[in-house]
Amino acid sequence: MQLILRSLHFKLIMSAMLIIAFMMSFSVYVLYMGHAEEQSQKVSTRMQENLSRLLSAGHPASHGFKNFDNTRQDISDPELDTLICRADGQLSWSSLFIPEVIKSKETLCQDLMNYLGELSQDYFFKHYTIKSGESYFIYSLRFQRNHGDGPTTYYVVMFNSDADFRAHTRAYLYWCIRQALLAYSLLGVLLMLACFWSLSSLRTMAHQIDEIREGKREALSHNYERELLPLTESVNQLLENERQQTQRYQHALNDLAHSLKTRLSLIQITTQEFRSGRESHDNIEDQIVIMDQIIQYQLRRAVSGRKRLASKGTEPVPLIEKLLASLSRVYRHKKLQTRFLFDDDVFFAGEQGDLMELMGNLLDNAFKFAISEIKVTVSHHCNRLKIEVEDDGPGVAPDKLQQIFLRGVRADSSSGQGIGLAVATEIVHSYGGQIRVEKSPLGGAHFILIFTD
Structure with missing residues (x-):
């Protein structure tokens, strides 16, 4: 059960199916109520037609009459129980078929007048259920006739059992339910296919993530x-x-x-x-x-x-002097001559560790490849810091002037990992600076660093 609840496919289908079920139930209800209203209107129309026949047949003759006794029984619809009652509760005419109505024929007009007399409506049509549980359609119309001694108020009341109505509407409801269930099943299948197709991208993504984990893609x-x-x-x-x-x-x-x-x-x-x-x-x-x-x-x-860290800056001269002294001891067997030239008030606007790493790599390469002389210059260049490192070694081949700044690339065939210049390049670029290598007047490599701030 837990696996099902954690399934996106299951949640999508269930949520969609619940929404569709609600919409279909509402649609079935609307269709059923519309059909029931339509059938009810047919019953009302039928009663109105029956009323028209009665009133046409019961029109007073030339000699006049005071009731509807001369109206033929066959005029009325045989499936409609019809009564014509006077406002005083007297029965003027009837055509009855329903046993319950026939039993109460003697008091029916009086009972109806007690109810209808309280209504101010000349006409009404109603679906009514009596105490026994039986349901009927009741149609009533109030009209007046003048028989010569003043107007007389009559009520035409018609009853019709709703058995046929209920059977017909029930059959229609069952038909709607069957059609809705069939459509619901078809929509369920289509929805499952649609969800399977819609979630194919997620399955593809999961497969690609597996390939990334296995190292087959990046x-x-x-x-x-x-x-x-x-x-x-x-x-x-x-x-x-x-x-x-x-x-x-x-x-x-x-x-x-x-x-x-x-x-x-x-x-x-x-x-x-x-x-x-x-x-x-x-x-x-x-x-x-x-x-x-x-x-x-x-x-x-x-x-x-290689992001710039917050720093107050550092003075490059003491640091470079300390590096030169240390490297002179490491490479003392080469007896190299070092010259360090610098302007006053030069300043490196960065972290001391960056400058130490940068100059350590450049000076270590210079000491390694120099034959007899190394020259370091720190100066101002258009309000920017400029550092130059030169040696009289073999220099850099023209075809490697750019490649030597990449990791793993060396300018010579000696043992090493080719890291120093790559690290120096990363540091310089992290400060928005430039680094390049040229041929030195001393005969070897001439590294030039210019910092933008």
């Missing part, structure tokens, strides 16, 4: 009805957000490993030094603090992605 198709498009778009957006979140986590782990690589190398070099003392201890402690900052930074990025 998103729901857009070939759905417009009512379902908001749902499919929301599901696709949810799937895309999930993929982006998963990708952010993966990139964050890769970036974290890449960022810690240099720090671990420096710690390893420091521990391998034969001399001991305060300096070595301070170097290790500094690198541990920096590693902790890197880990916290990458964890925040794993959640928020």
Whole structure:
């Protein structure tokens, strides 16, 4: 039962069938009442015709008369019990067939006058049920005749059993019910087919979701009805957000490993030094603090992605000097010459972790590929921050000037994951900046970064 109540197909069919049942019941009722009214009007018309015959046949002769005794019995409709009563309760003429009416013939006019005399209507037609349970159609008309000694008020009253009326209307009601049930059954079958066809899109959607779960497709198709498009778009957006979140986590782990690589190398070099003392201890402690900052930074990025975080900004010069000092120790075997040129009051309007990640990757590449010299320039450029990193290494091949900024693409054949420049590009673009690489006057690569704010 619980499964049925949780079925959308069942709910649609049941709700529609209940509405159709209500409408059909109402239609049957309206048809029945209309037919009953029509049959009732036929009885009324029949009584009016009978009345016309009686009044025509009972018109006073030339010598005059005071009652309808000379009216022939065969004038009246043989299926209608007819009475002509005077207002004083006297019976003037009758043609009776119903046993109950015949039994009360002597007092019937008086009883009728007691009832009709209280009415101000000259005419009425009514369906009436007596105490015994029998039902009759009653027709009454009040008129006056002048027999020479003043007007006399007469009442023509006709009775007709409604047995035929009830039998006919009952048969019509049963016929309407049978037709309604037949139509209801056909509509039920058609409704089931219509619901099955209408819900085919949901079955297709469920099948496509199964394929997404199995890895056979990446998103729901857009070939759905417009009512379902908001749902499919929301599901696709949810799937895309999930993929982006998963990708952010993966990139964050890769970036974290890449960022810690240099720090671990420096710690390893420091521990391998034969001399001991305060300096070595301070170097290790500094690198541990920096590693902790890197880990916290990458964890925040794993959640928020490459969106700009709220920051008061940072001064780039001290940070770059610290990075140059650290990398000089890591690559001290290369005995590289570093030049750092900067303008006064340069400022990076962003998070310190972003700048450290950005410059760490660029400077690590410069130290890795440089032969003897590295040059770093931080300057103002049209009220914008401009950072340049140059080396005298082999440079970048012309066919890879754009590809090296993609994840997994390396400019050389050495071991590595090709992450550093991709991370740098993501950071620069997150601040609306530009990054490009040219050939340096030193002979190697010349990376140019320009930030819009």
